[in-house]
Amino acid sequence: MNRGEYNILVIEDNPGDFALVEEFLLEQIESPRIKSAKSYAEARDLLNDQFHGFDVILLDLSLPDKTGILLIQDILEVAAGAAVIVLTGYSDLSFGVKSLSLGVSDYILKDELSSLSLYKSLVYGIERRRIITALEESEKRARNFAQQLNNAVEEERKGIAREIHDEFGQQLSGLKMLLASLKRSTSLGSDAETTIEAMVSDLDNSILTLRRIASELRPVLIDKLGLFAAIEWLAGEFKKKTGIGCDMYVDISQPTIGKMAEINVFRICQEAFTNIARHSGATNVTLKISNEDEGLFISIADNGKGMTEEALQKNLSMGLLNMKERANLIGAEIDIKSAPEKGTKIELKLGIHAEENISSR
Numbered sequence: 001m002n003r004g005e006y007n008i009l010v011i012e013d014n015p016g017d018f019a020l021v022e023e024f025l026l027e028q029i030e031s032p033r034i035k036s037a038k039s040y041a042e043a044r045d046l047l048n049d050q051f052h053g054f055d056v057i058l059l060d061l062s063l064p065d066k067t068g069i070l071l072i073q074d075i076l077e078v079a080a081g082a083a084v085i086v087l088t089g090y091s092d093l094s095f096g097v098k099s100l101s102l103g104v105s106d107y108i109l110k111d112e113l114s115s116l117s118l119y120k121s122l123v124y125g126i127e128r129r130r131i132i133t134a135l136e137e138s139e140k141r142a143r144n145f146a147q148q149l150n151n152a153v154e155e156e157r158k159g160i161a162r163e164i165h166d167e168f169g170q171q172l173s174g175l176k177m178l179l180a181s182l183k184r185s186t187s188l189g190s191d192a193e194t195t196i197e198a199m200v201s202d203l204d205n206s207i208l209t210l211r212r213i214a215s216e217l218r219p220v221l222i223d224k225l226g227l228f229a230a231i232e233w234l235a236g237e238f239k240k241k242t243g244i245g246c247d248m249y250v251d252i253s254q255p256t257i258g259k260m261a262e263i264n265v266f267r268i269c270q271e272a273f274t275n276i277a278r279h280s281g282a283t284n285v286t287l288k289i290s291n292e293d294e295g296l297f298i299s300i301a302d303n304g305k306g307m308t309e310e311a312l313q314k315n316l317s318m319g320l321l322n323m324k325e326r327a328n329l330i331g332a333e334i335d336i337k338s339a340p341e342k343g344t345k346i347e348l349k350l351g352i353h354a355e356e357n358i359s360s361r
Contacts (some may be wrong), residue, residue, distance in 0.1 A: 006032045006122070007053055009046060009082070012060040013038040013077070017110065021058060021087070028119035038064040047078045054082040056122050059104075061088045069098065076103050078169045081133060087113065105129065105213050134334065140264030147329055151260065161217040163328070176203045227262040228254055228289060231298075233270050235287050238273045244282055251290035261350060264326040265298065268334070271323050272300045272346050280304025280344060294351070301345040 006029055012018040020037055026034050034173070037043035040063050047054065059075055061068055075084060083105040086096075096107040105125030108117065170223035183196045221230040228250060239246040257265070269287075276282055282304030290297045320336060323346070332350040 004124075005025075005122070008032055008034050008058065008122075009037060009043065009054045009056070010034060010058045011037045011040075011043045011063065012058070012062070012087070013063055017060065017087075020113070024113065024115035024118045025122075027115040027143045040071060040272075041065050044074065044078050047080055047082075054080070055126050057082050057084045058118075059084055059086050061086060061090070069095075069102070072099055072102050072104060081129065083122075083129040085121050085125050099133065135244060146325070147260075157217045161214040164210050164214040164217070169214075172203050172207050172210065176200055176207075222262060222266060227257070227266060230266055231287070231289065234266070234269060234273060235285075238277065238285070242277045244277070245284040247284065247286045249250070249286070249288045249290070253291045254289070255291050255294070255296050257296060257350065261330045261332075264330045265296070265348065265350065266331075268323045268326050268348060269298065269300065271320075275320070276300075276302045276304065276344075280306075282343060292349075296348075296350040298348040299345060301343060303343045306340050307342045308340055312336065312338050 006025075006026065008248055010018055010021055012021065022034060035046060035104065043057075047057075057079060059072070059293050063070060063071060066074065072084070072086065084103070085106045085108065086099050086104050087108055087110055089110045091109055091111075094116060099107050105128050105348035106121040108121060179200050183193060221233050230252065232248060235246045235248055238244065273285075276285055280302045284303050286299070286301045288297075288299040323336075324334055327348060330350060332348055333334065334349075335347045337347075338344040
């Protein structure tokens with residue numbers, strides 16, 4: 001007899017089968033707390049009642065109000081962390097594999113059921129559920145840390161961009177004004193005037209460079225005009241610097257998303273354009289921004305050399321991994337497709353409520 005507190009819900013509409021399962025449980029467990037439900041609706045009400053706190057659910061797949069895969073999916077939604085063990089009379093191997101892939105802990109044929117096999121499955125299911133819960137919590141903490149780190153980096157970039165623009169930019173502009181004043185107020189030889197003009201030209205170039213660096217660190221357009229204006233600016237700068245053509249299609253109807261999502265979407269697009277410039281050998285890029293399925297959809301496709309799917313998986317650069325991580329941070333889906341001589345396409349999908357749900361995933 002095994003000691004320990006086990007709260008068990010048996011979902012079974014056949015009284016004979018329930019009695020057998022109960023007998024097997026009592027053979028192996030000293031004092032199990034067993035509740036029964038004869039339908040999905042009854043089970044759902046019990047599971048929604050926080051008073052019970054079940055450890056294990058033993059689920060028959062043929063109930064009066066729900067059966068099969070749909071029943072498994074609906075039970076898993078309301079299981080509240082309990083391990084789900086399927087008990088069935090159907091020896092369909094493919095169905096069993098499908099059940100396990102959905103998230104059940106075990107799949108046992110009623111004809112092969114014994115008190116020992118049921119107890120082992122119950123203990124295994126509880127431990128598996130505990131490990132999965134711990135992993136989910138660990139992943140959640142890691143994601144929250146990554147979020148905080150990402151926010152800190154963006155704030156630091158914002159501060160550096162402001163310092164570059166306001167301090168260095170103003171200092172260089174002041175130096176340019178002093179040189180212009182020197183040229184006007186003093187009778188200088190032609191060599192000296194030529195030197196001052198060259199210095200003024202260098203200062204102009206330095207000011208433009210500083211502004212470009214500040215914009216790349218934190219485009220002011222994001223804060224002033226929003227994400228979509230910033231992406232259009234990014235595409236324009238890409239075309240100007242690389243000479244690669246860029247066709248843009250921007251939906252007039254644009255969803256409203258949070259500031260964190262805006263920054264990460266912009267960084268993903270920035271990384272995509274950088275990769276195209278460095279590696280693709282493309283002559284043209286197509287950028288599409290649209291509002292699809294109540295969410296944001298962005299597609300960036302180039303006509304470059306592309307790569308095989310195998311090469312794509314093997315050669316995931318830091319840039320591609322960074323895009324995937326940023327998409328994960330905001331609850332977005334990112335799909336990277338490529339084929340030899342057919343270019344590469346990056347598709348990003350962000351539901352309008354995805355960012356709100358990140359901390360609860």
